[in-house]
Amino acid sequence: MSLAQIIANLPALVVAIPLLLSPVAAMTPVAGLAWLLAVLGSGAAFLCALLLQGAVTSGESFSYFLGNWPPPWGIEFVVDAPSAFTVLVMSGLAFVATLFARTALLAEIAEADAGKAYAAWLLACGGLSGLVMTGDAFNLFVFLEISALSSVILIALGAGRDRRALIAGYNYLVIGAVGATFYVIGVGFIYAVTGSLNMADLAVRIPEVPQTTVVMVGFGFMMAGILVKAAIFPVHVWLPAAYAFAPSAVSSLLAAIATKAALYVMARIVFDIFAGMPEMIGFALEFVLVPLALGGIFIGTILAIYENDIKKLLAFSSVAQIGYIALAFGVSTTAGIAAGFIHIGNHALIKGGLFLAVGAYAVLLGRRINLTQMAGLGRRMPITTTAFLICGLSLIGLPLTAGFISKLYLVRALLEAEMMIVVGLVLASSALSVAYLWKIVEVLWKPAAVIAPVREAPALYLPLWILALGNLWFGVAPAPLVDAAMRAAMQFTGGM
């Protein structure tokens, strides 16, 4: 095959490679081999995503017809600036999380389950990538289910250590299923009035539909479903327990990529499929999404301040950070959407890193930990803790870290849109977030009873340091990320 042919098939490969490797992993009896397959699958997907991003950067944008059936009948995979960007972020983080999983996952699950665990892992990666790549509204539902079911398995794997993982998984199963059902009901309404499922086709047909009420209802259902998946306040309730009780490696995978895919889908629905109905979209963003996002930001931050379980604390912080991304999309200008995409990338780096660090603590100390037990870890595990600190400082937006770039562009977009009150609220919440991070930092360097140093394993801290350095790199030289996010936003707004 020539390079051109490979590139032409990349959109399918990103999704297909992990999906196809998944059953192989399930049948592999040896844990190490299954892990190798997972590395192979996520690595290949990452490579494909890099190539795709390269192609998109040079101005290309292409679509792939599964089975050579052209749309609107067949299923189409679309690669343009937003999808290439999101899939690159997700596959990159998934790759790093997979590297980390080798030691971390086995520490928390039975060795006999490893093959099946990695099968679910690969399914989740492939399913989430599929969510982003697909250009078909119904096919999206299929990927939604694939990723949701595999995530439930992964979360429930935490049961070996804490039975509450089962409840967390069950909650996610039920709430996630409600979300997916809402989404598919919405798709049904839209299909009824347009007769199409292809997104590009829908975007053309929807403005011409005379029954606007049906379109509105369909839109409402689809959005409600996706809000659940993206864990936007107040339908975020599944997220804290799911992240807290899943095995550490799984927490870092899900925290880094799961909600990002849903946020991307939300942007796709709002700015692409329904872009032809600006009044409805404007109303939904201004009176629903922005208030919900702000609610999530404050609720998440405040709950995080009072939380003592470290993984739950980080999960609440995720609710707040997802709020920032949703808020940025809610601004709906090019600058706003770009800020949203920038934070999709940066938050994946930040939260992925933080969960990896917490995972490393849990593995090395051999148990779930809360804040009190973290006392003095800074002195006992300096390598891991320094990386944790870098990611934490990035979370609160210290300059020269990626988080600062996010904050910079978000505030700039809000000022440009003259949303002064929102600017005040965002900055106030950002100052509040220092409180919970500082709570952790103080504990880490507190004089503690136990001071025996812990041997830190490279298999755990190397992936973590990749992300920590990523936080620094994109804080000092953010231009590639910002450019890519800008291009993604311009695709949606037409460069306004």
Place this chain on the structure above:
Amino acid sequence: MLMQPQTALLVGIFAPLVTALLVPFLAVRSNWRDIAGPVGALVTFVAALEVTADVLAGGVPTWVAAELAPGLDLAFRVTPLGAIFGLVASGLWIVAAVYSVGYMRGNHEKHQTRFAAFYAVAVHAAMAIAWSGNLLVLFIFYEILTFSTFPLVTHKDSRAARDAGRLYMSILVGSSVILLLPAVIYVWLMTGRLDFVPGGILKDAIPAAAAPWLLAAFVFGVGKAAVMPLHRWLPAAMVAPTPVSALLHAVAVVKAGVFTMLMVVVYIFGIDFLAETRAATWLVWLTCFTILASSCVAITKDDLKARLAYSTISQLSYVVLGAAIATQVAATGAALHIVMHAAGKITLFFVAGAIYVQAHITRISELDGQGREMPWLFGAFFLGALSIIGIPPLGGSWSKFYLMAGAADAGLVMVLAVLSLSSLLNIYYLLDPVARGFFKPKVKEVKVNRHVLTVLPPVLTAALSVALFFFAGTFLELAEAMVTR
């Protein structure tokens, strides 16, 4: 000339950072570790001298590190005012580095390696602030300075230190995130640039009615300038070991605050724009209030370091006042005051710390009669105090003279009255410890353990305060270059 200006710029910024990174590796050999600080300081100072020489010759040393945003670089570009601040921070670091070795050893402090490392990181941030090429870079290192000084403030690991650290962080980080950052972004949005341009960039870019509000966002966003009511963090930070109070909370950190205000007024607003719009009138009165109010509080303090802290708050407002008056002469005075107050106040803190190390006295009421035990220290304190009061032949008299001339120039008779009254208050509360030391009978017998490394630095900086009176020309030239080019 030892190095090219651009090389010197890089050396000046990175020598402190390299020092900080070396310190942990030298931890096992404490002598080598403790030499690293002074050597790093010396290298930094030489670099700062080279950079200043180039600025005086009309050059603009520049280094662009990376692109932060389209049209906005992570760039360093030395302005005349930046040259002044760089020179002050690096020059006083040499003495402070020597002093901190004496203090930490004499006091048997724990975690000396961590202390030395973060001390150097803080100086790195201060140098980067001094030579920053635009407002965003300045903001970046402003934040890093806050974070790098936190481990120094909480060095004692005690409950009191942690509470003080929390107050320190919440005021400095809170104010900068909530007000300074949006102010910076607002300027960026309205003008499309953030670099420092003589004459300012805001004229014609923002409505005149918005100017006072934007200025307020800067004043209350730059918590390090400690204009009331944002001053509380500074007395709280006194819980840190005295070398921190001396170099950082009398020089690098607080001067970074007033330096930022001066940069914003001179290069972002432009003195003329500020004068035309009268946007800073309110600030003149607020700083006057801060000057007098904090002097009054200082009188009530019996703890020597707390008294010095309130004196610092008062003196910082002199600089902000000089910027707010918005005339060329006043701005020159403000820039000079950064230098003169730094030399004077670091002397006072050195003495306070040395007295603590040698006699374990922290209260002014216990200083009675101790002057005869420690004549060199009390002599140095006397000279430093005189300089801050502004009496010739000490450096402080120049900056007071220019500030008063600037106020007279702007027709602000009340400001003249405030400055005179403040000098009287200074005489009262700064000379009081000296007078007690020499003229009152002893109230407490103490055993004095002499540590030469804690005595030499204050004597040196006291001599520097005298020298600055006679050799103020270079700084004057730089300060005037700031407002004219």
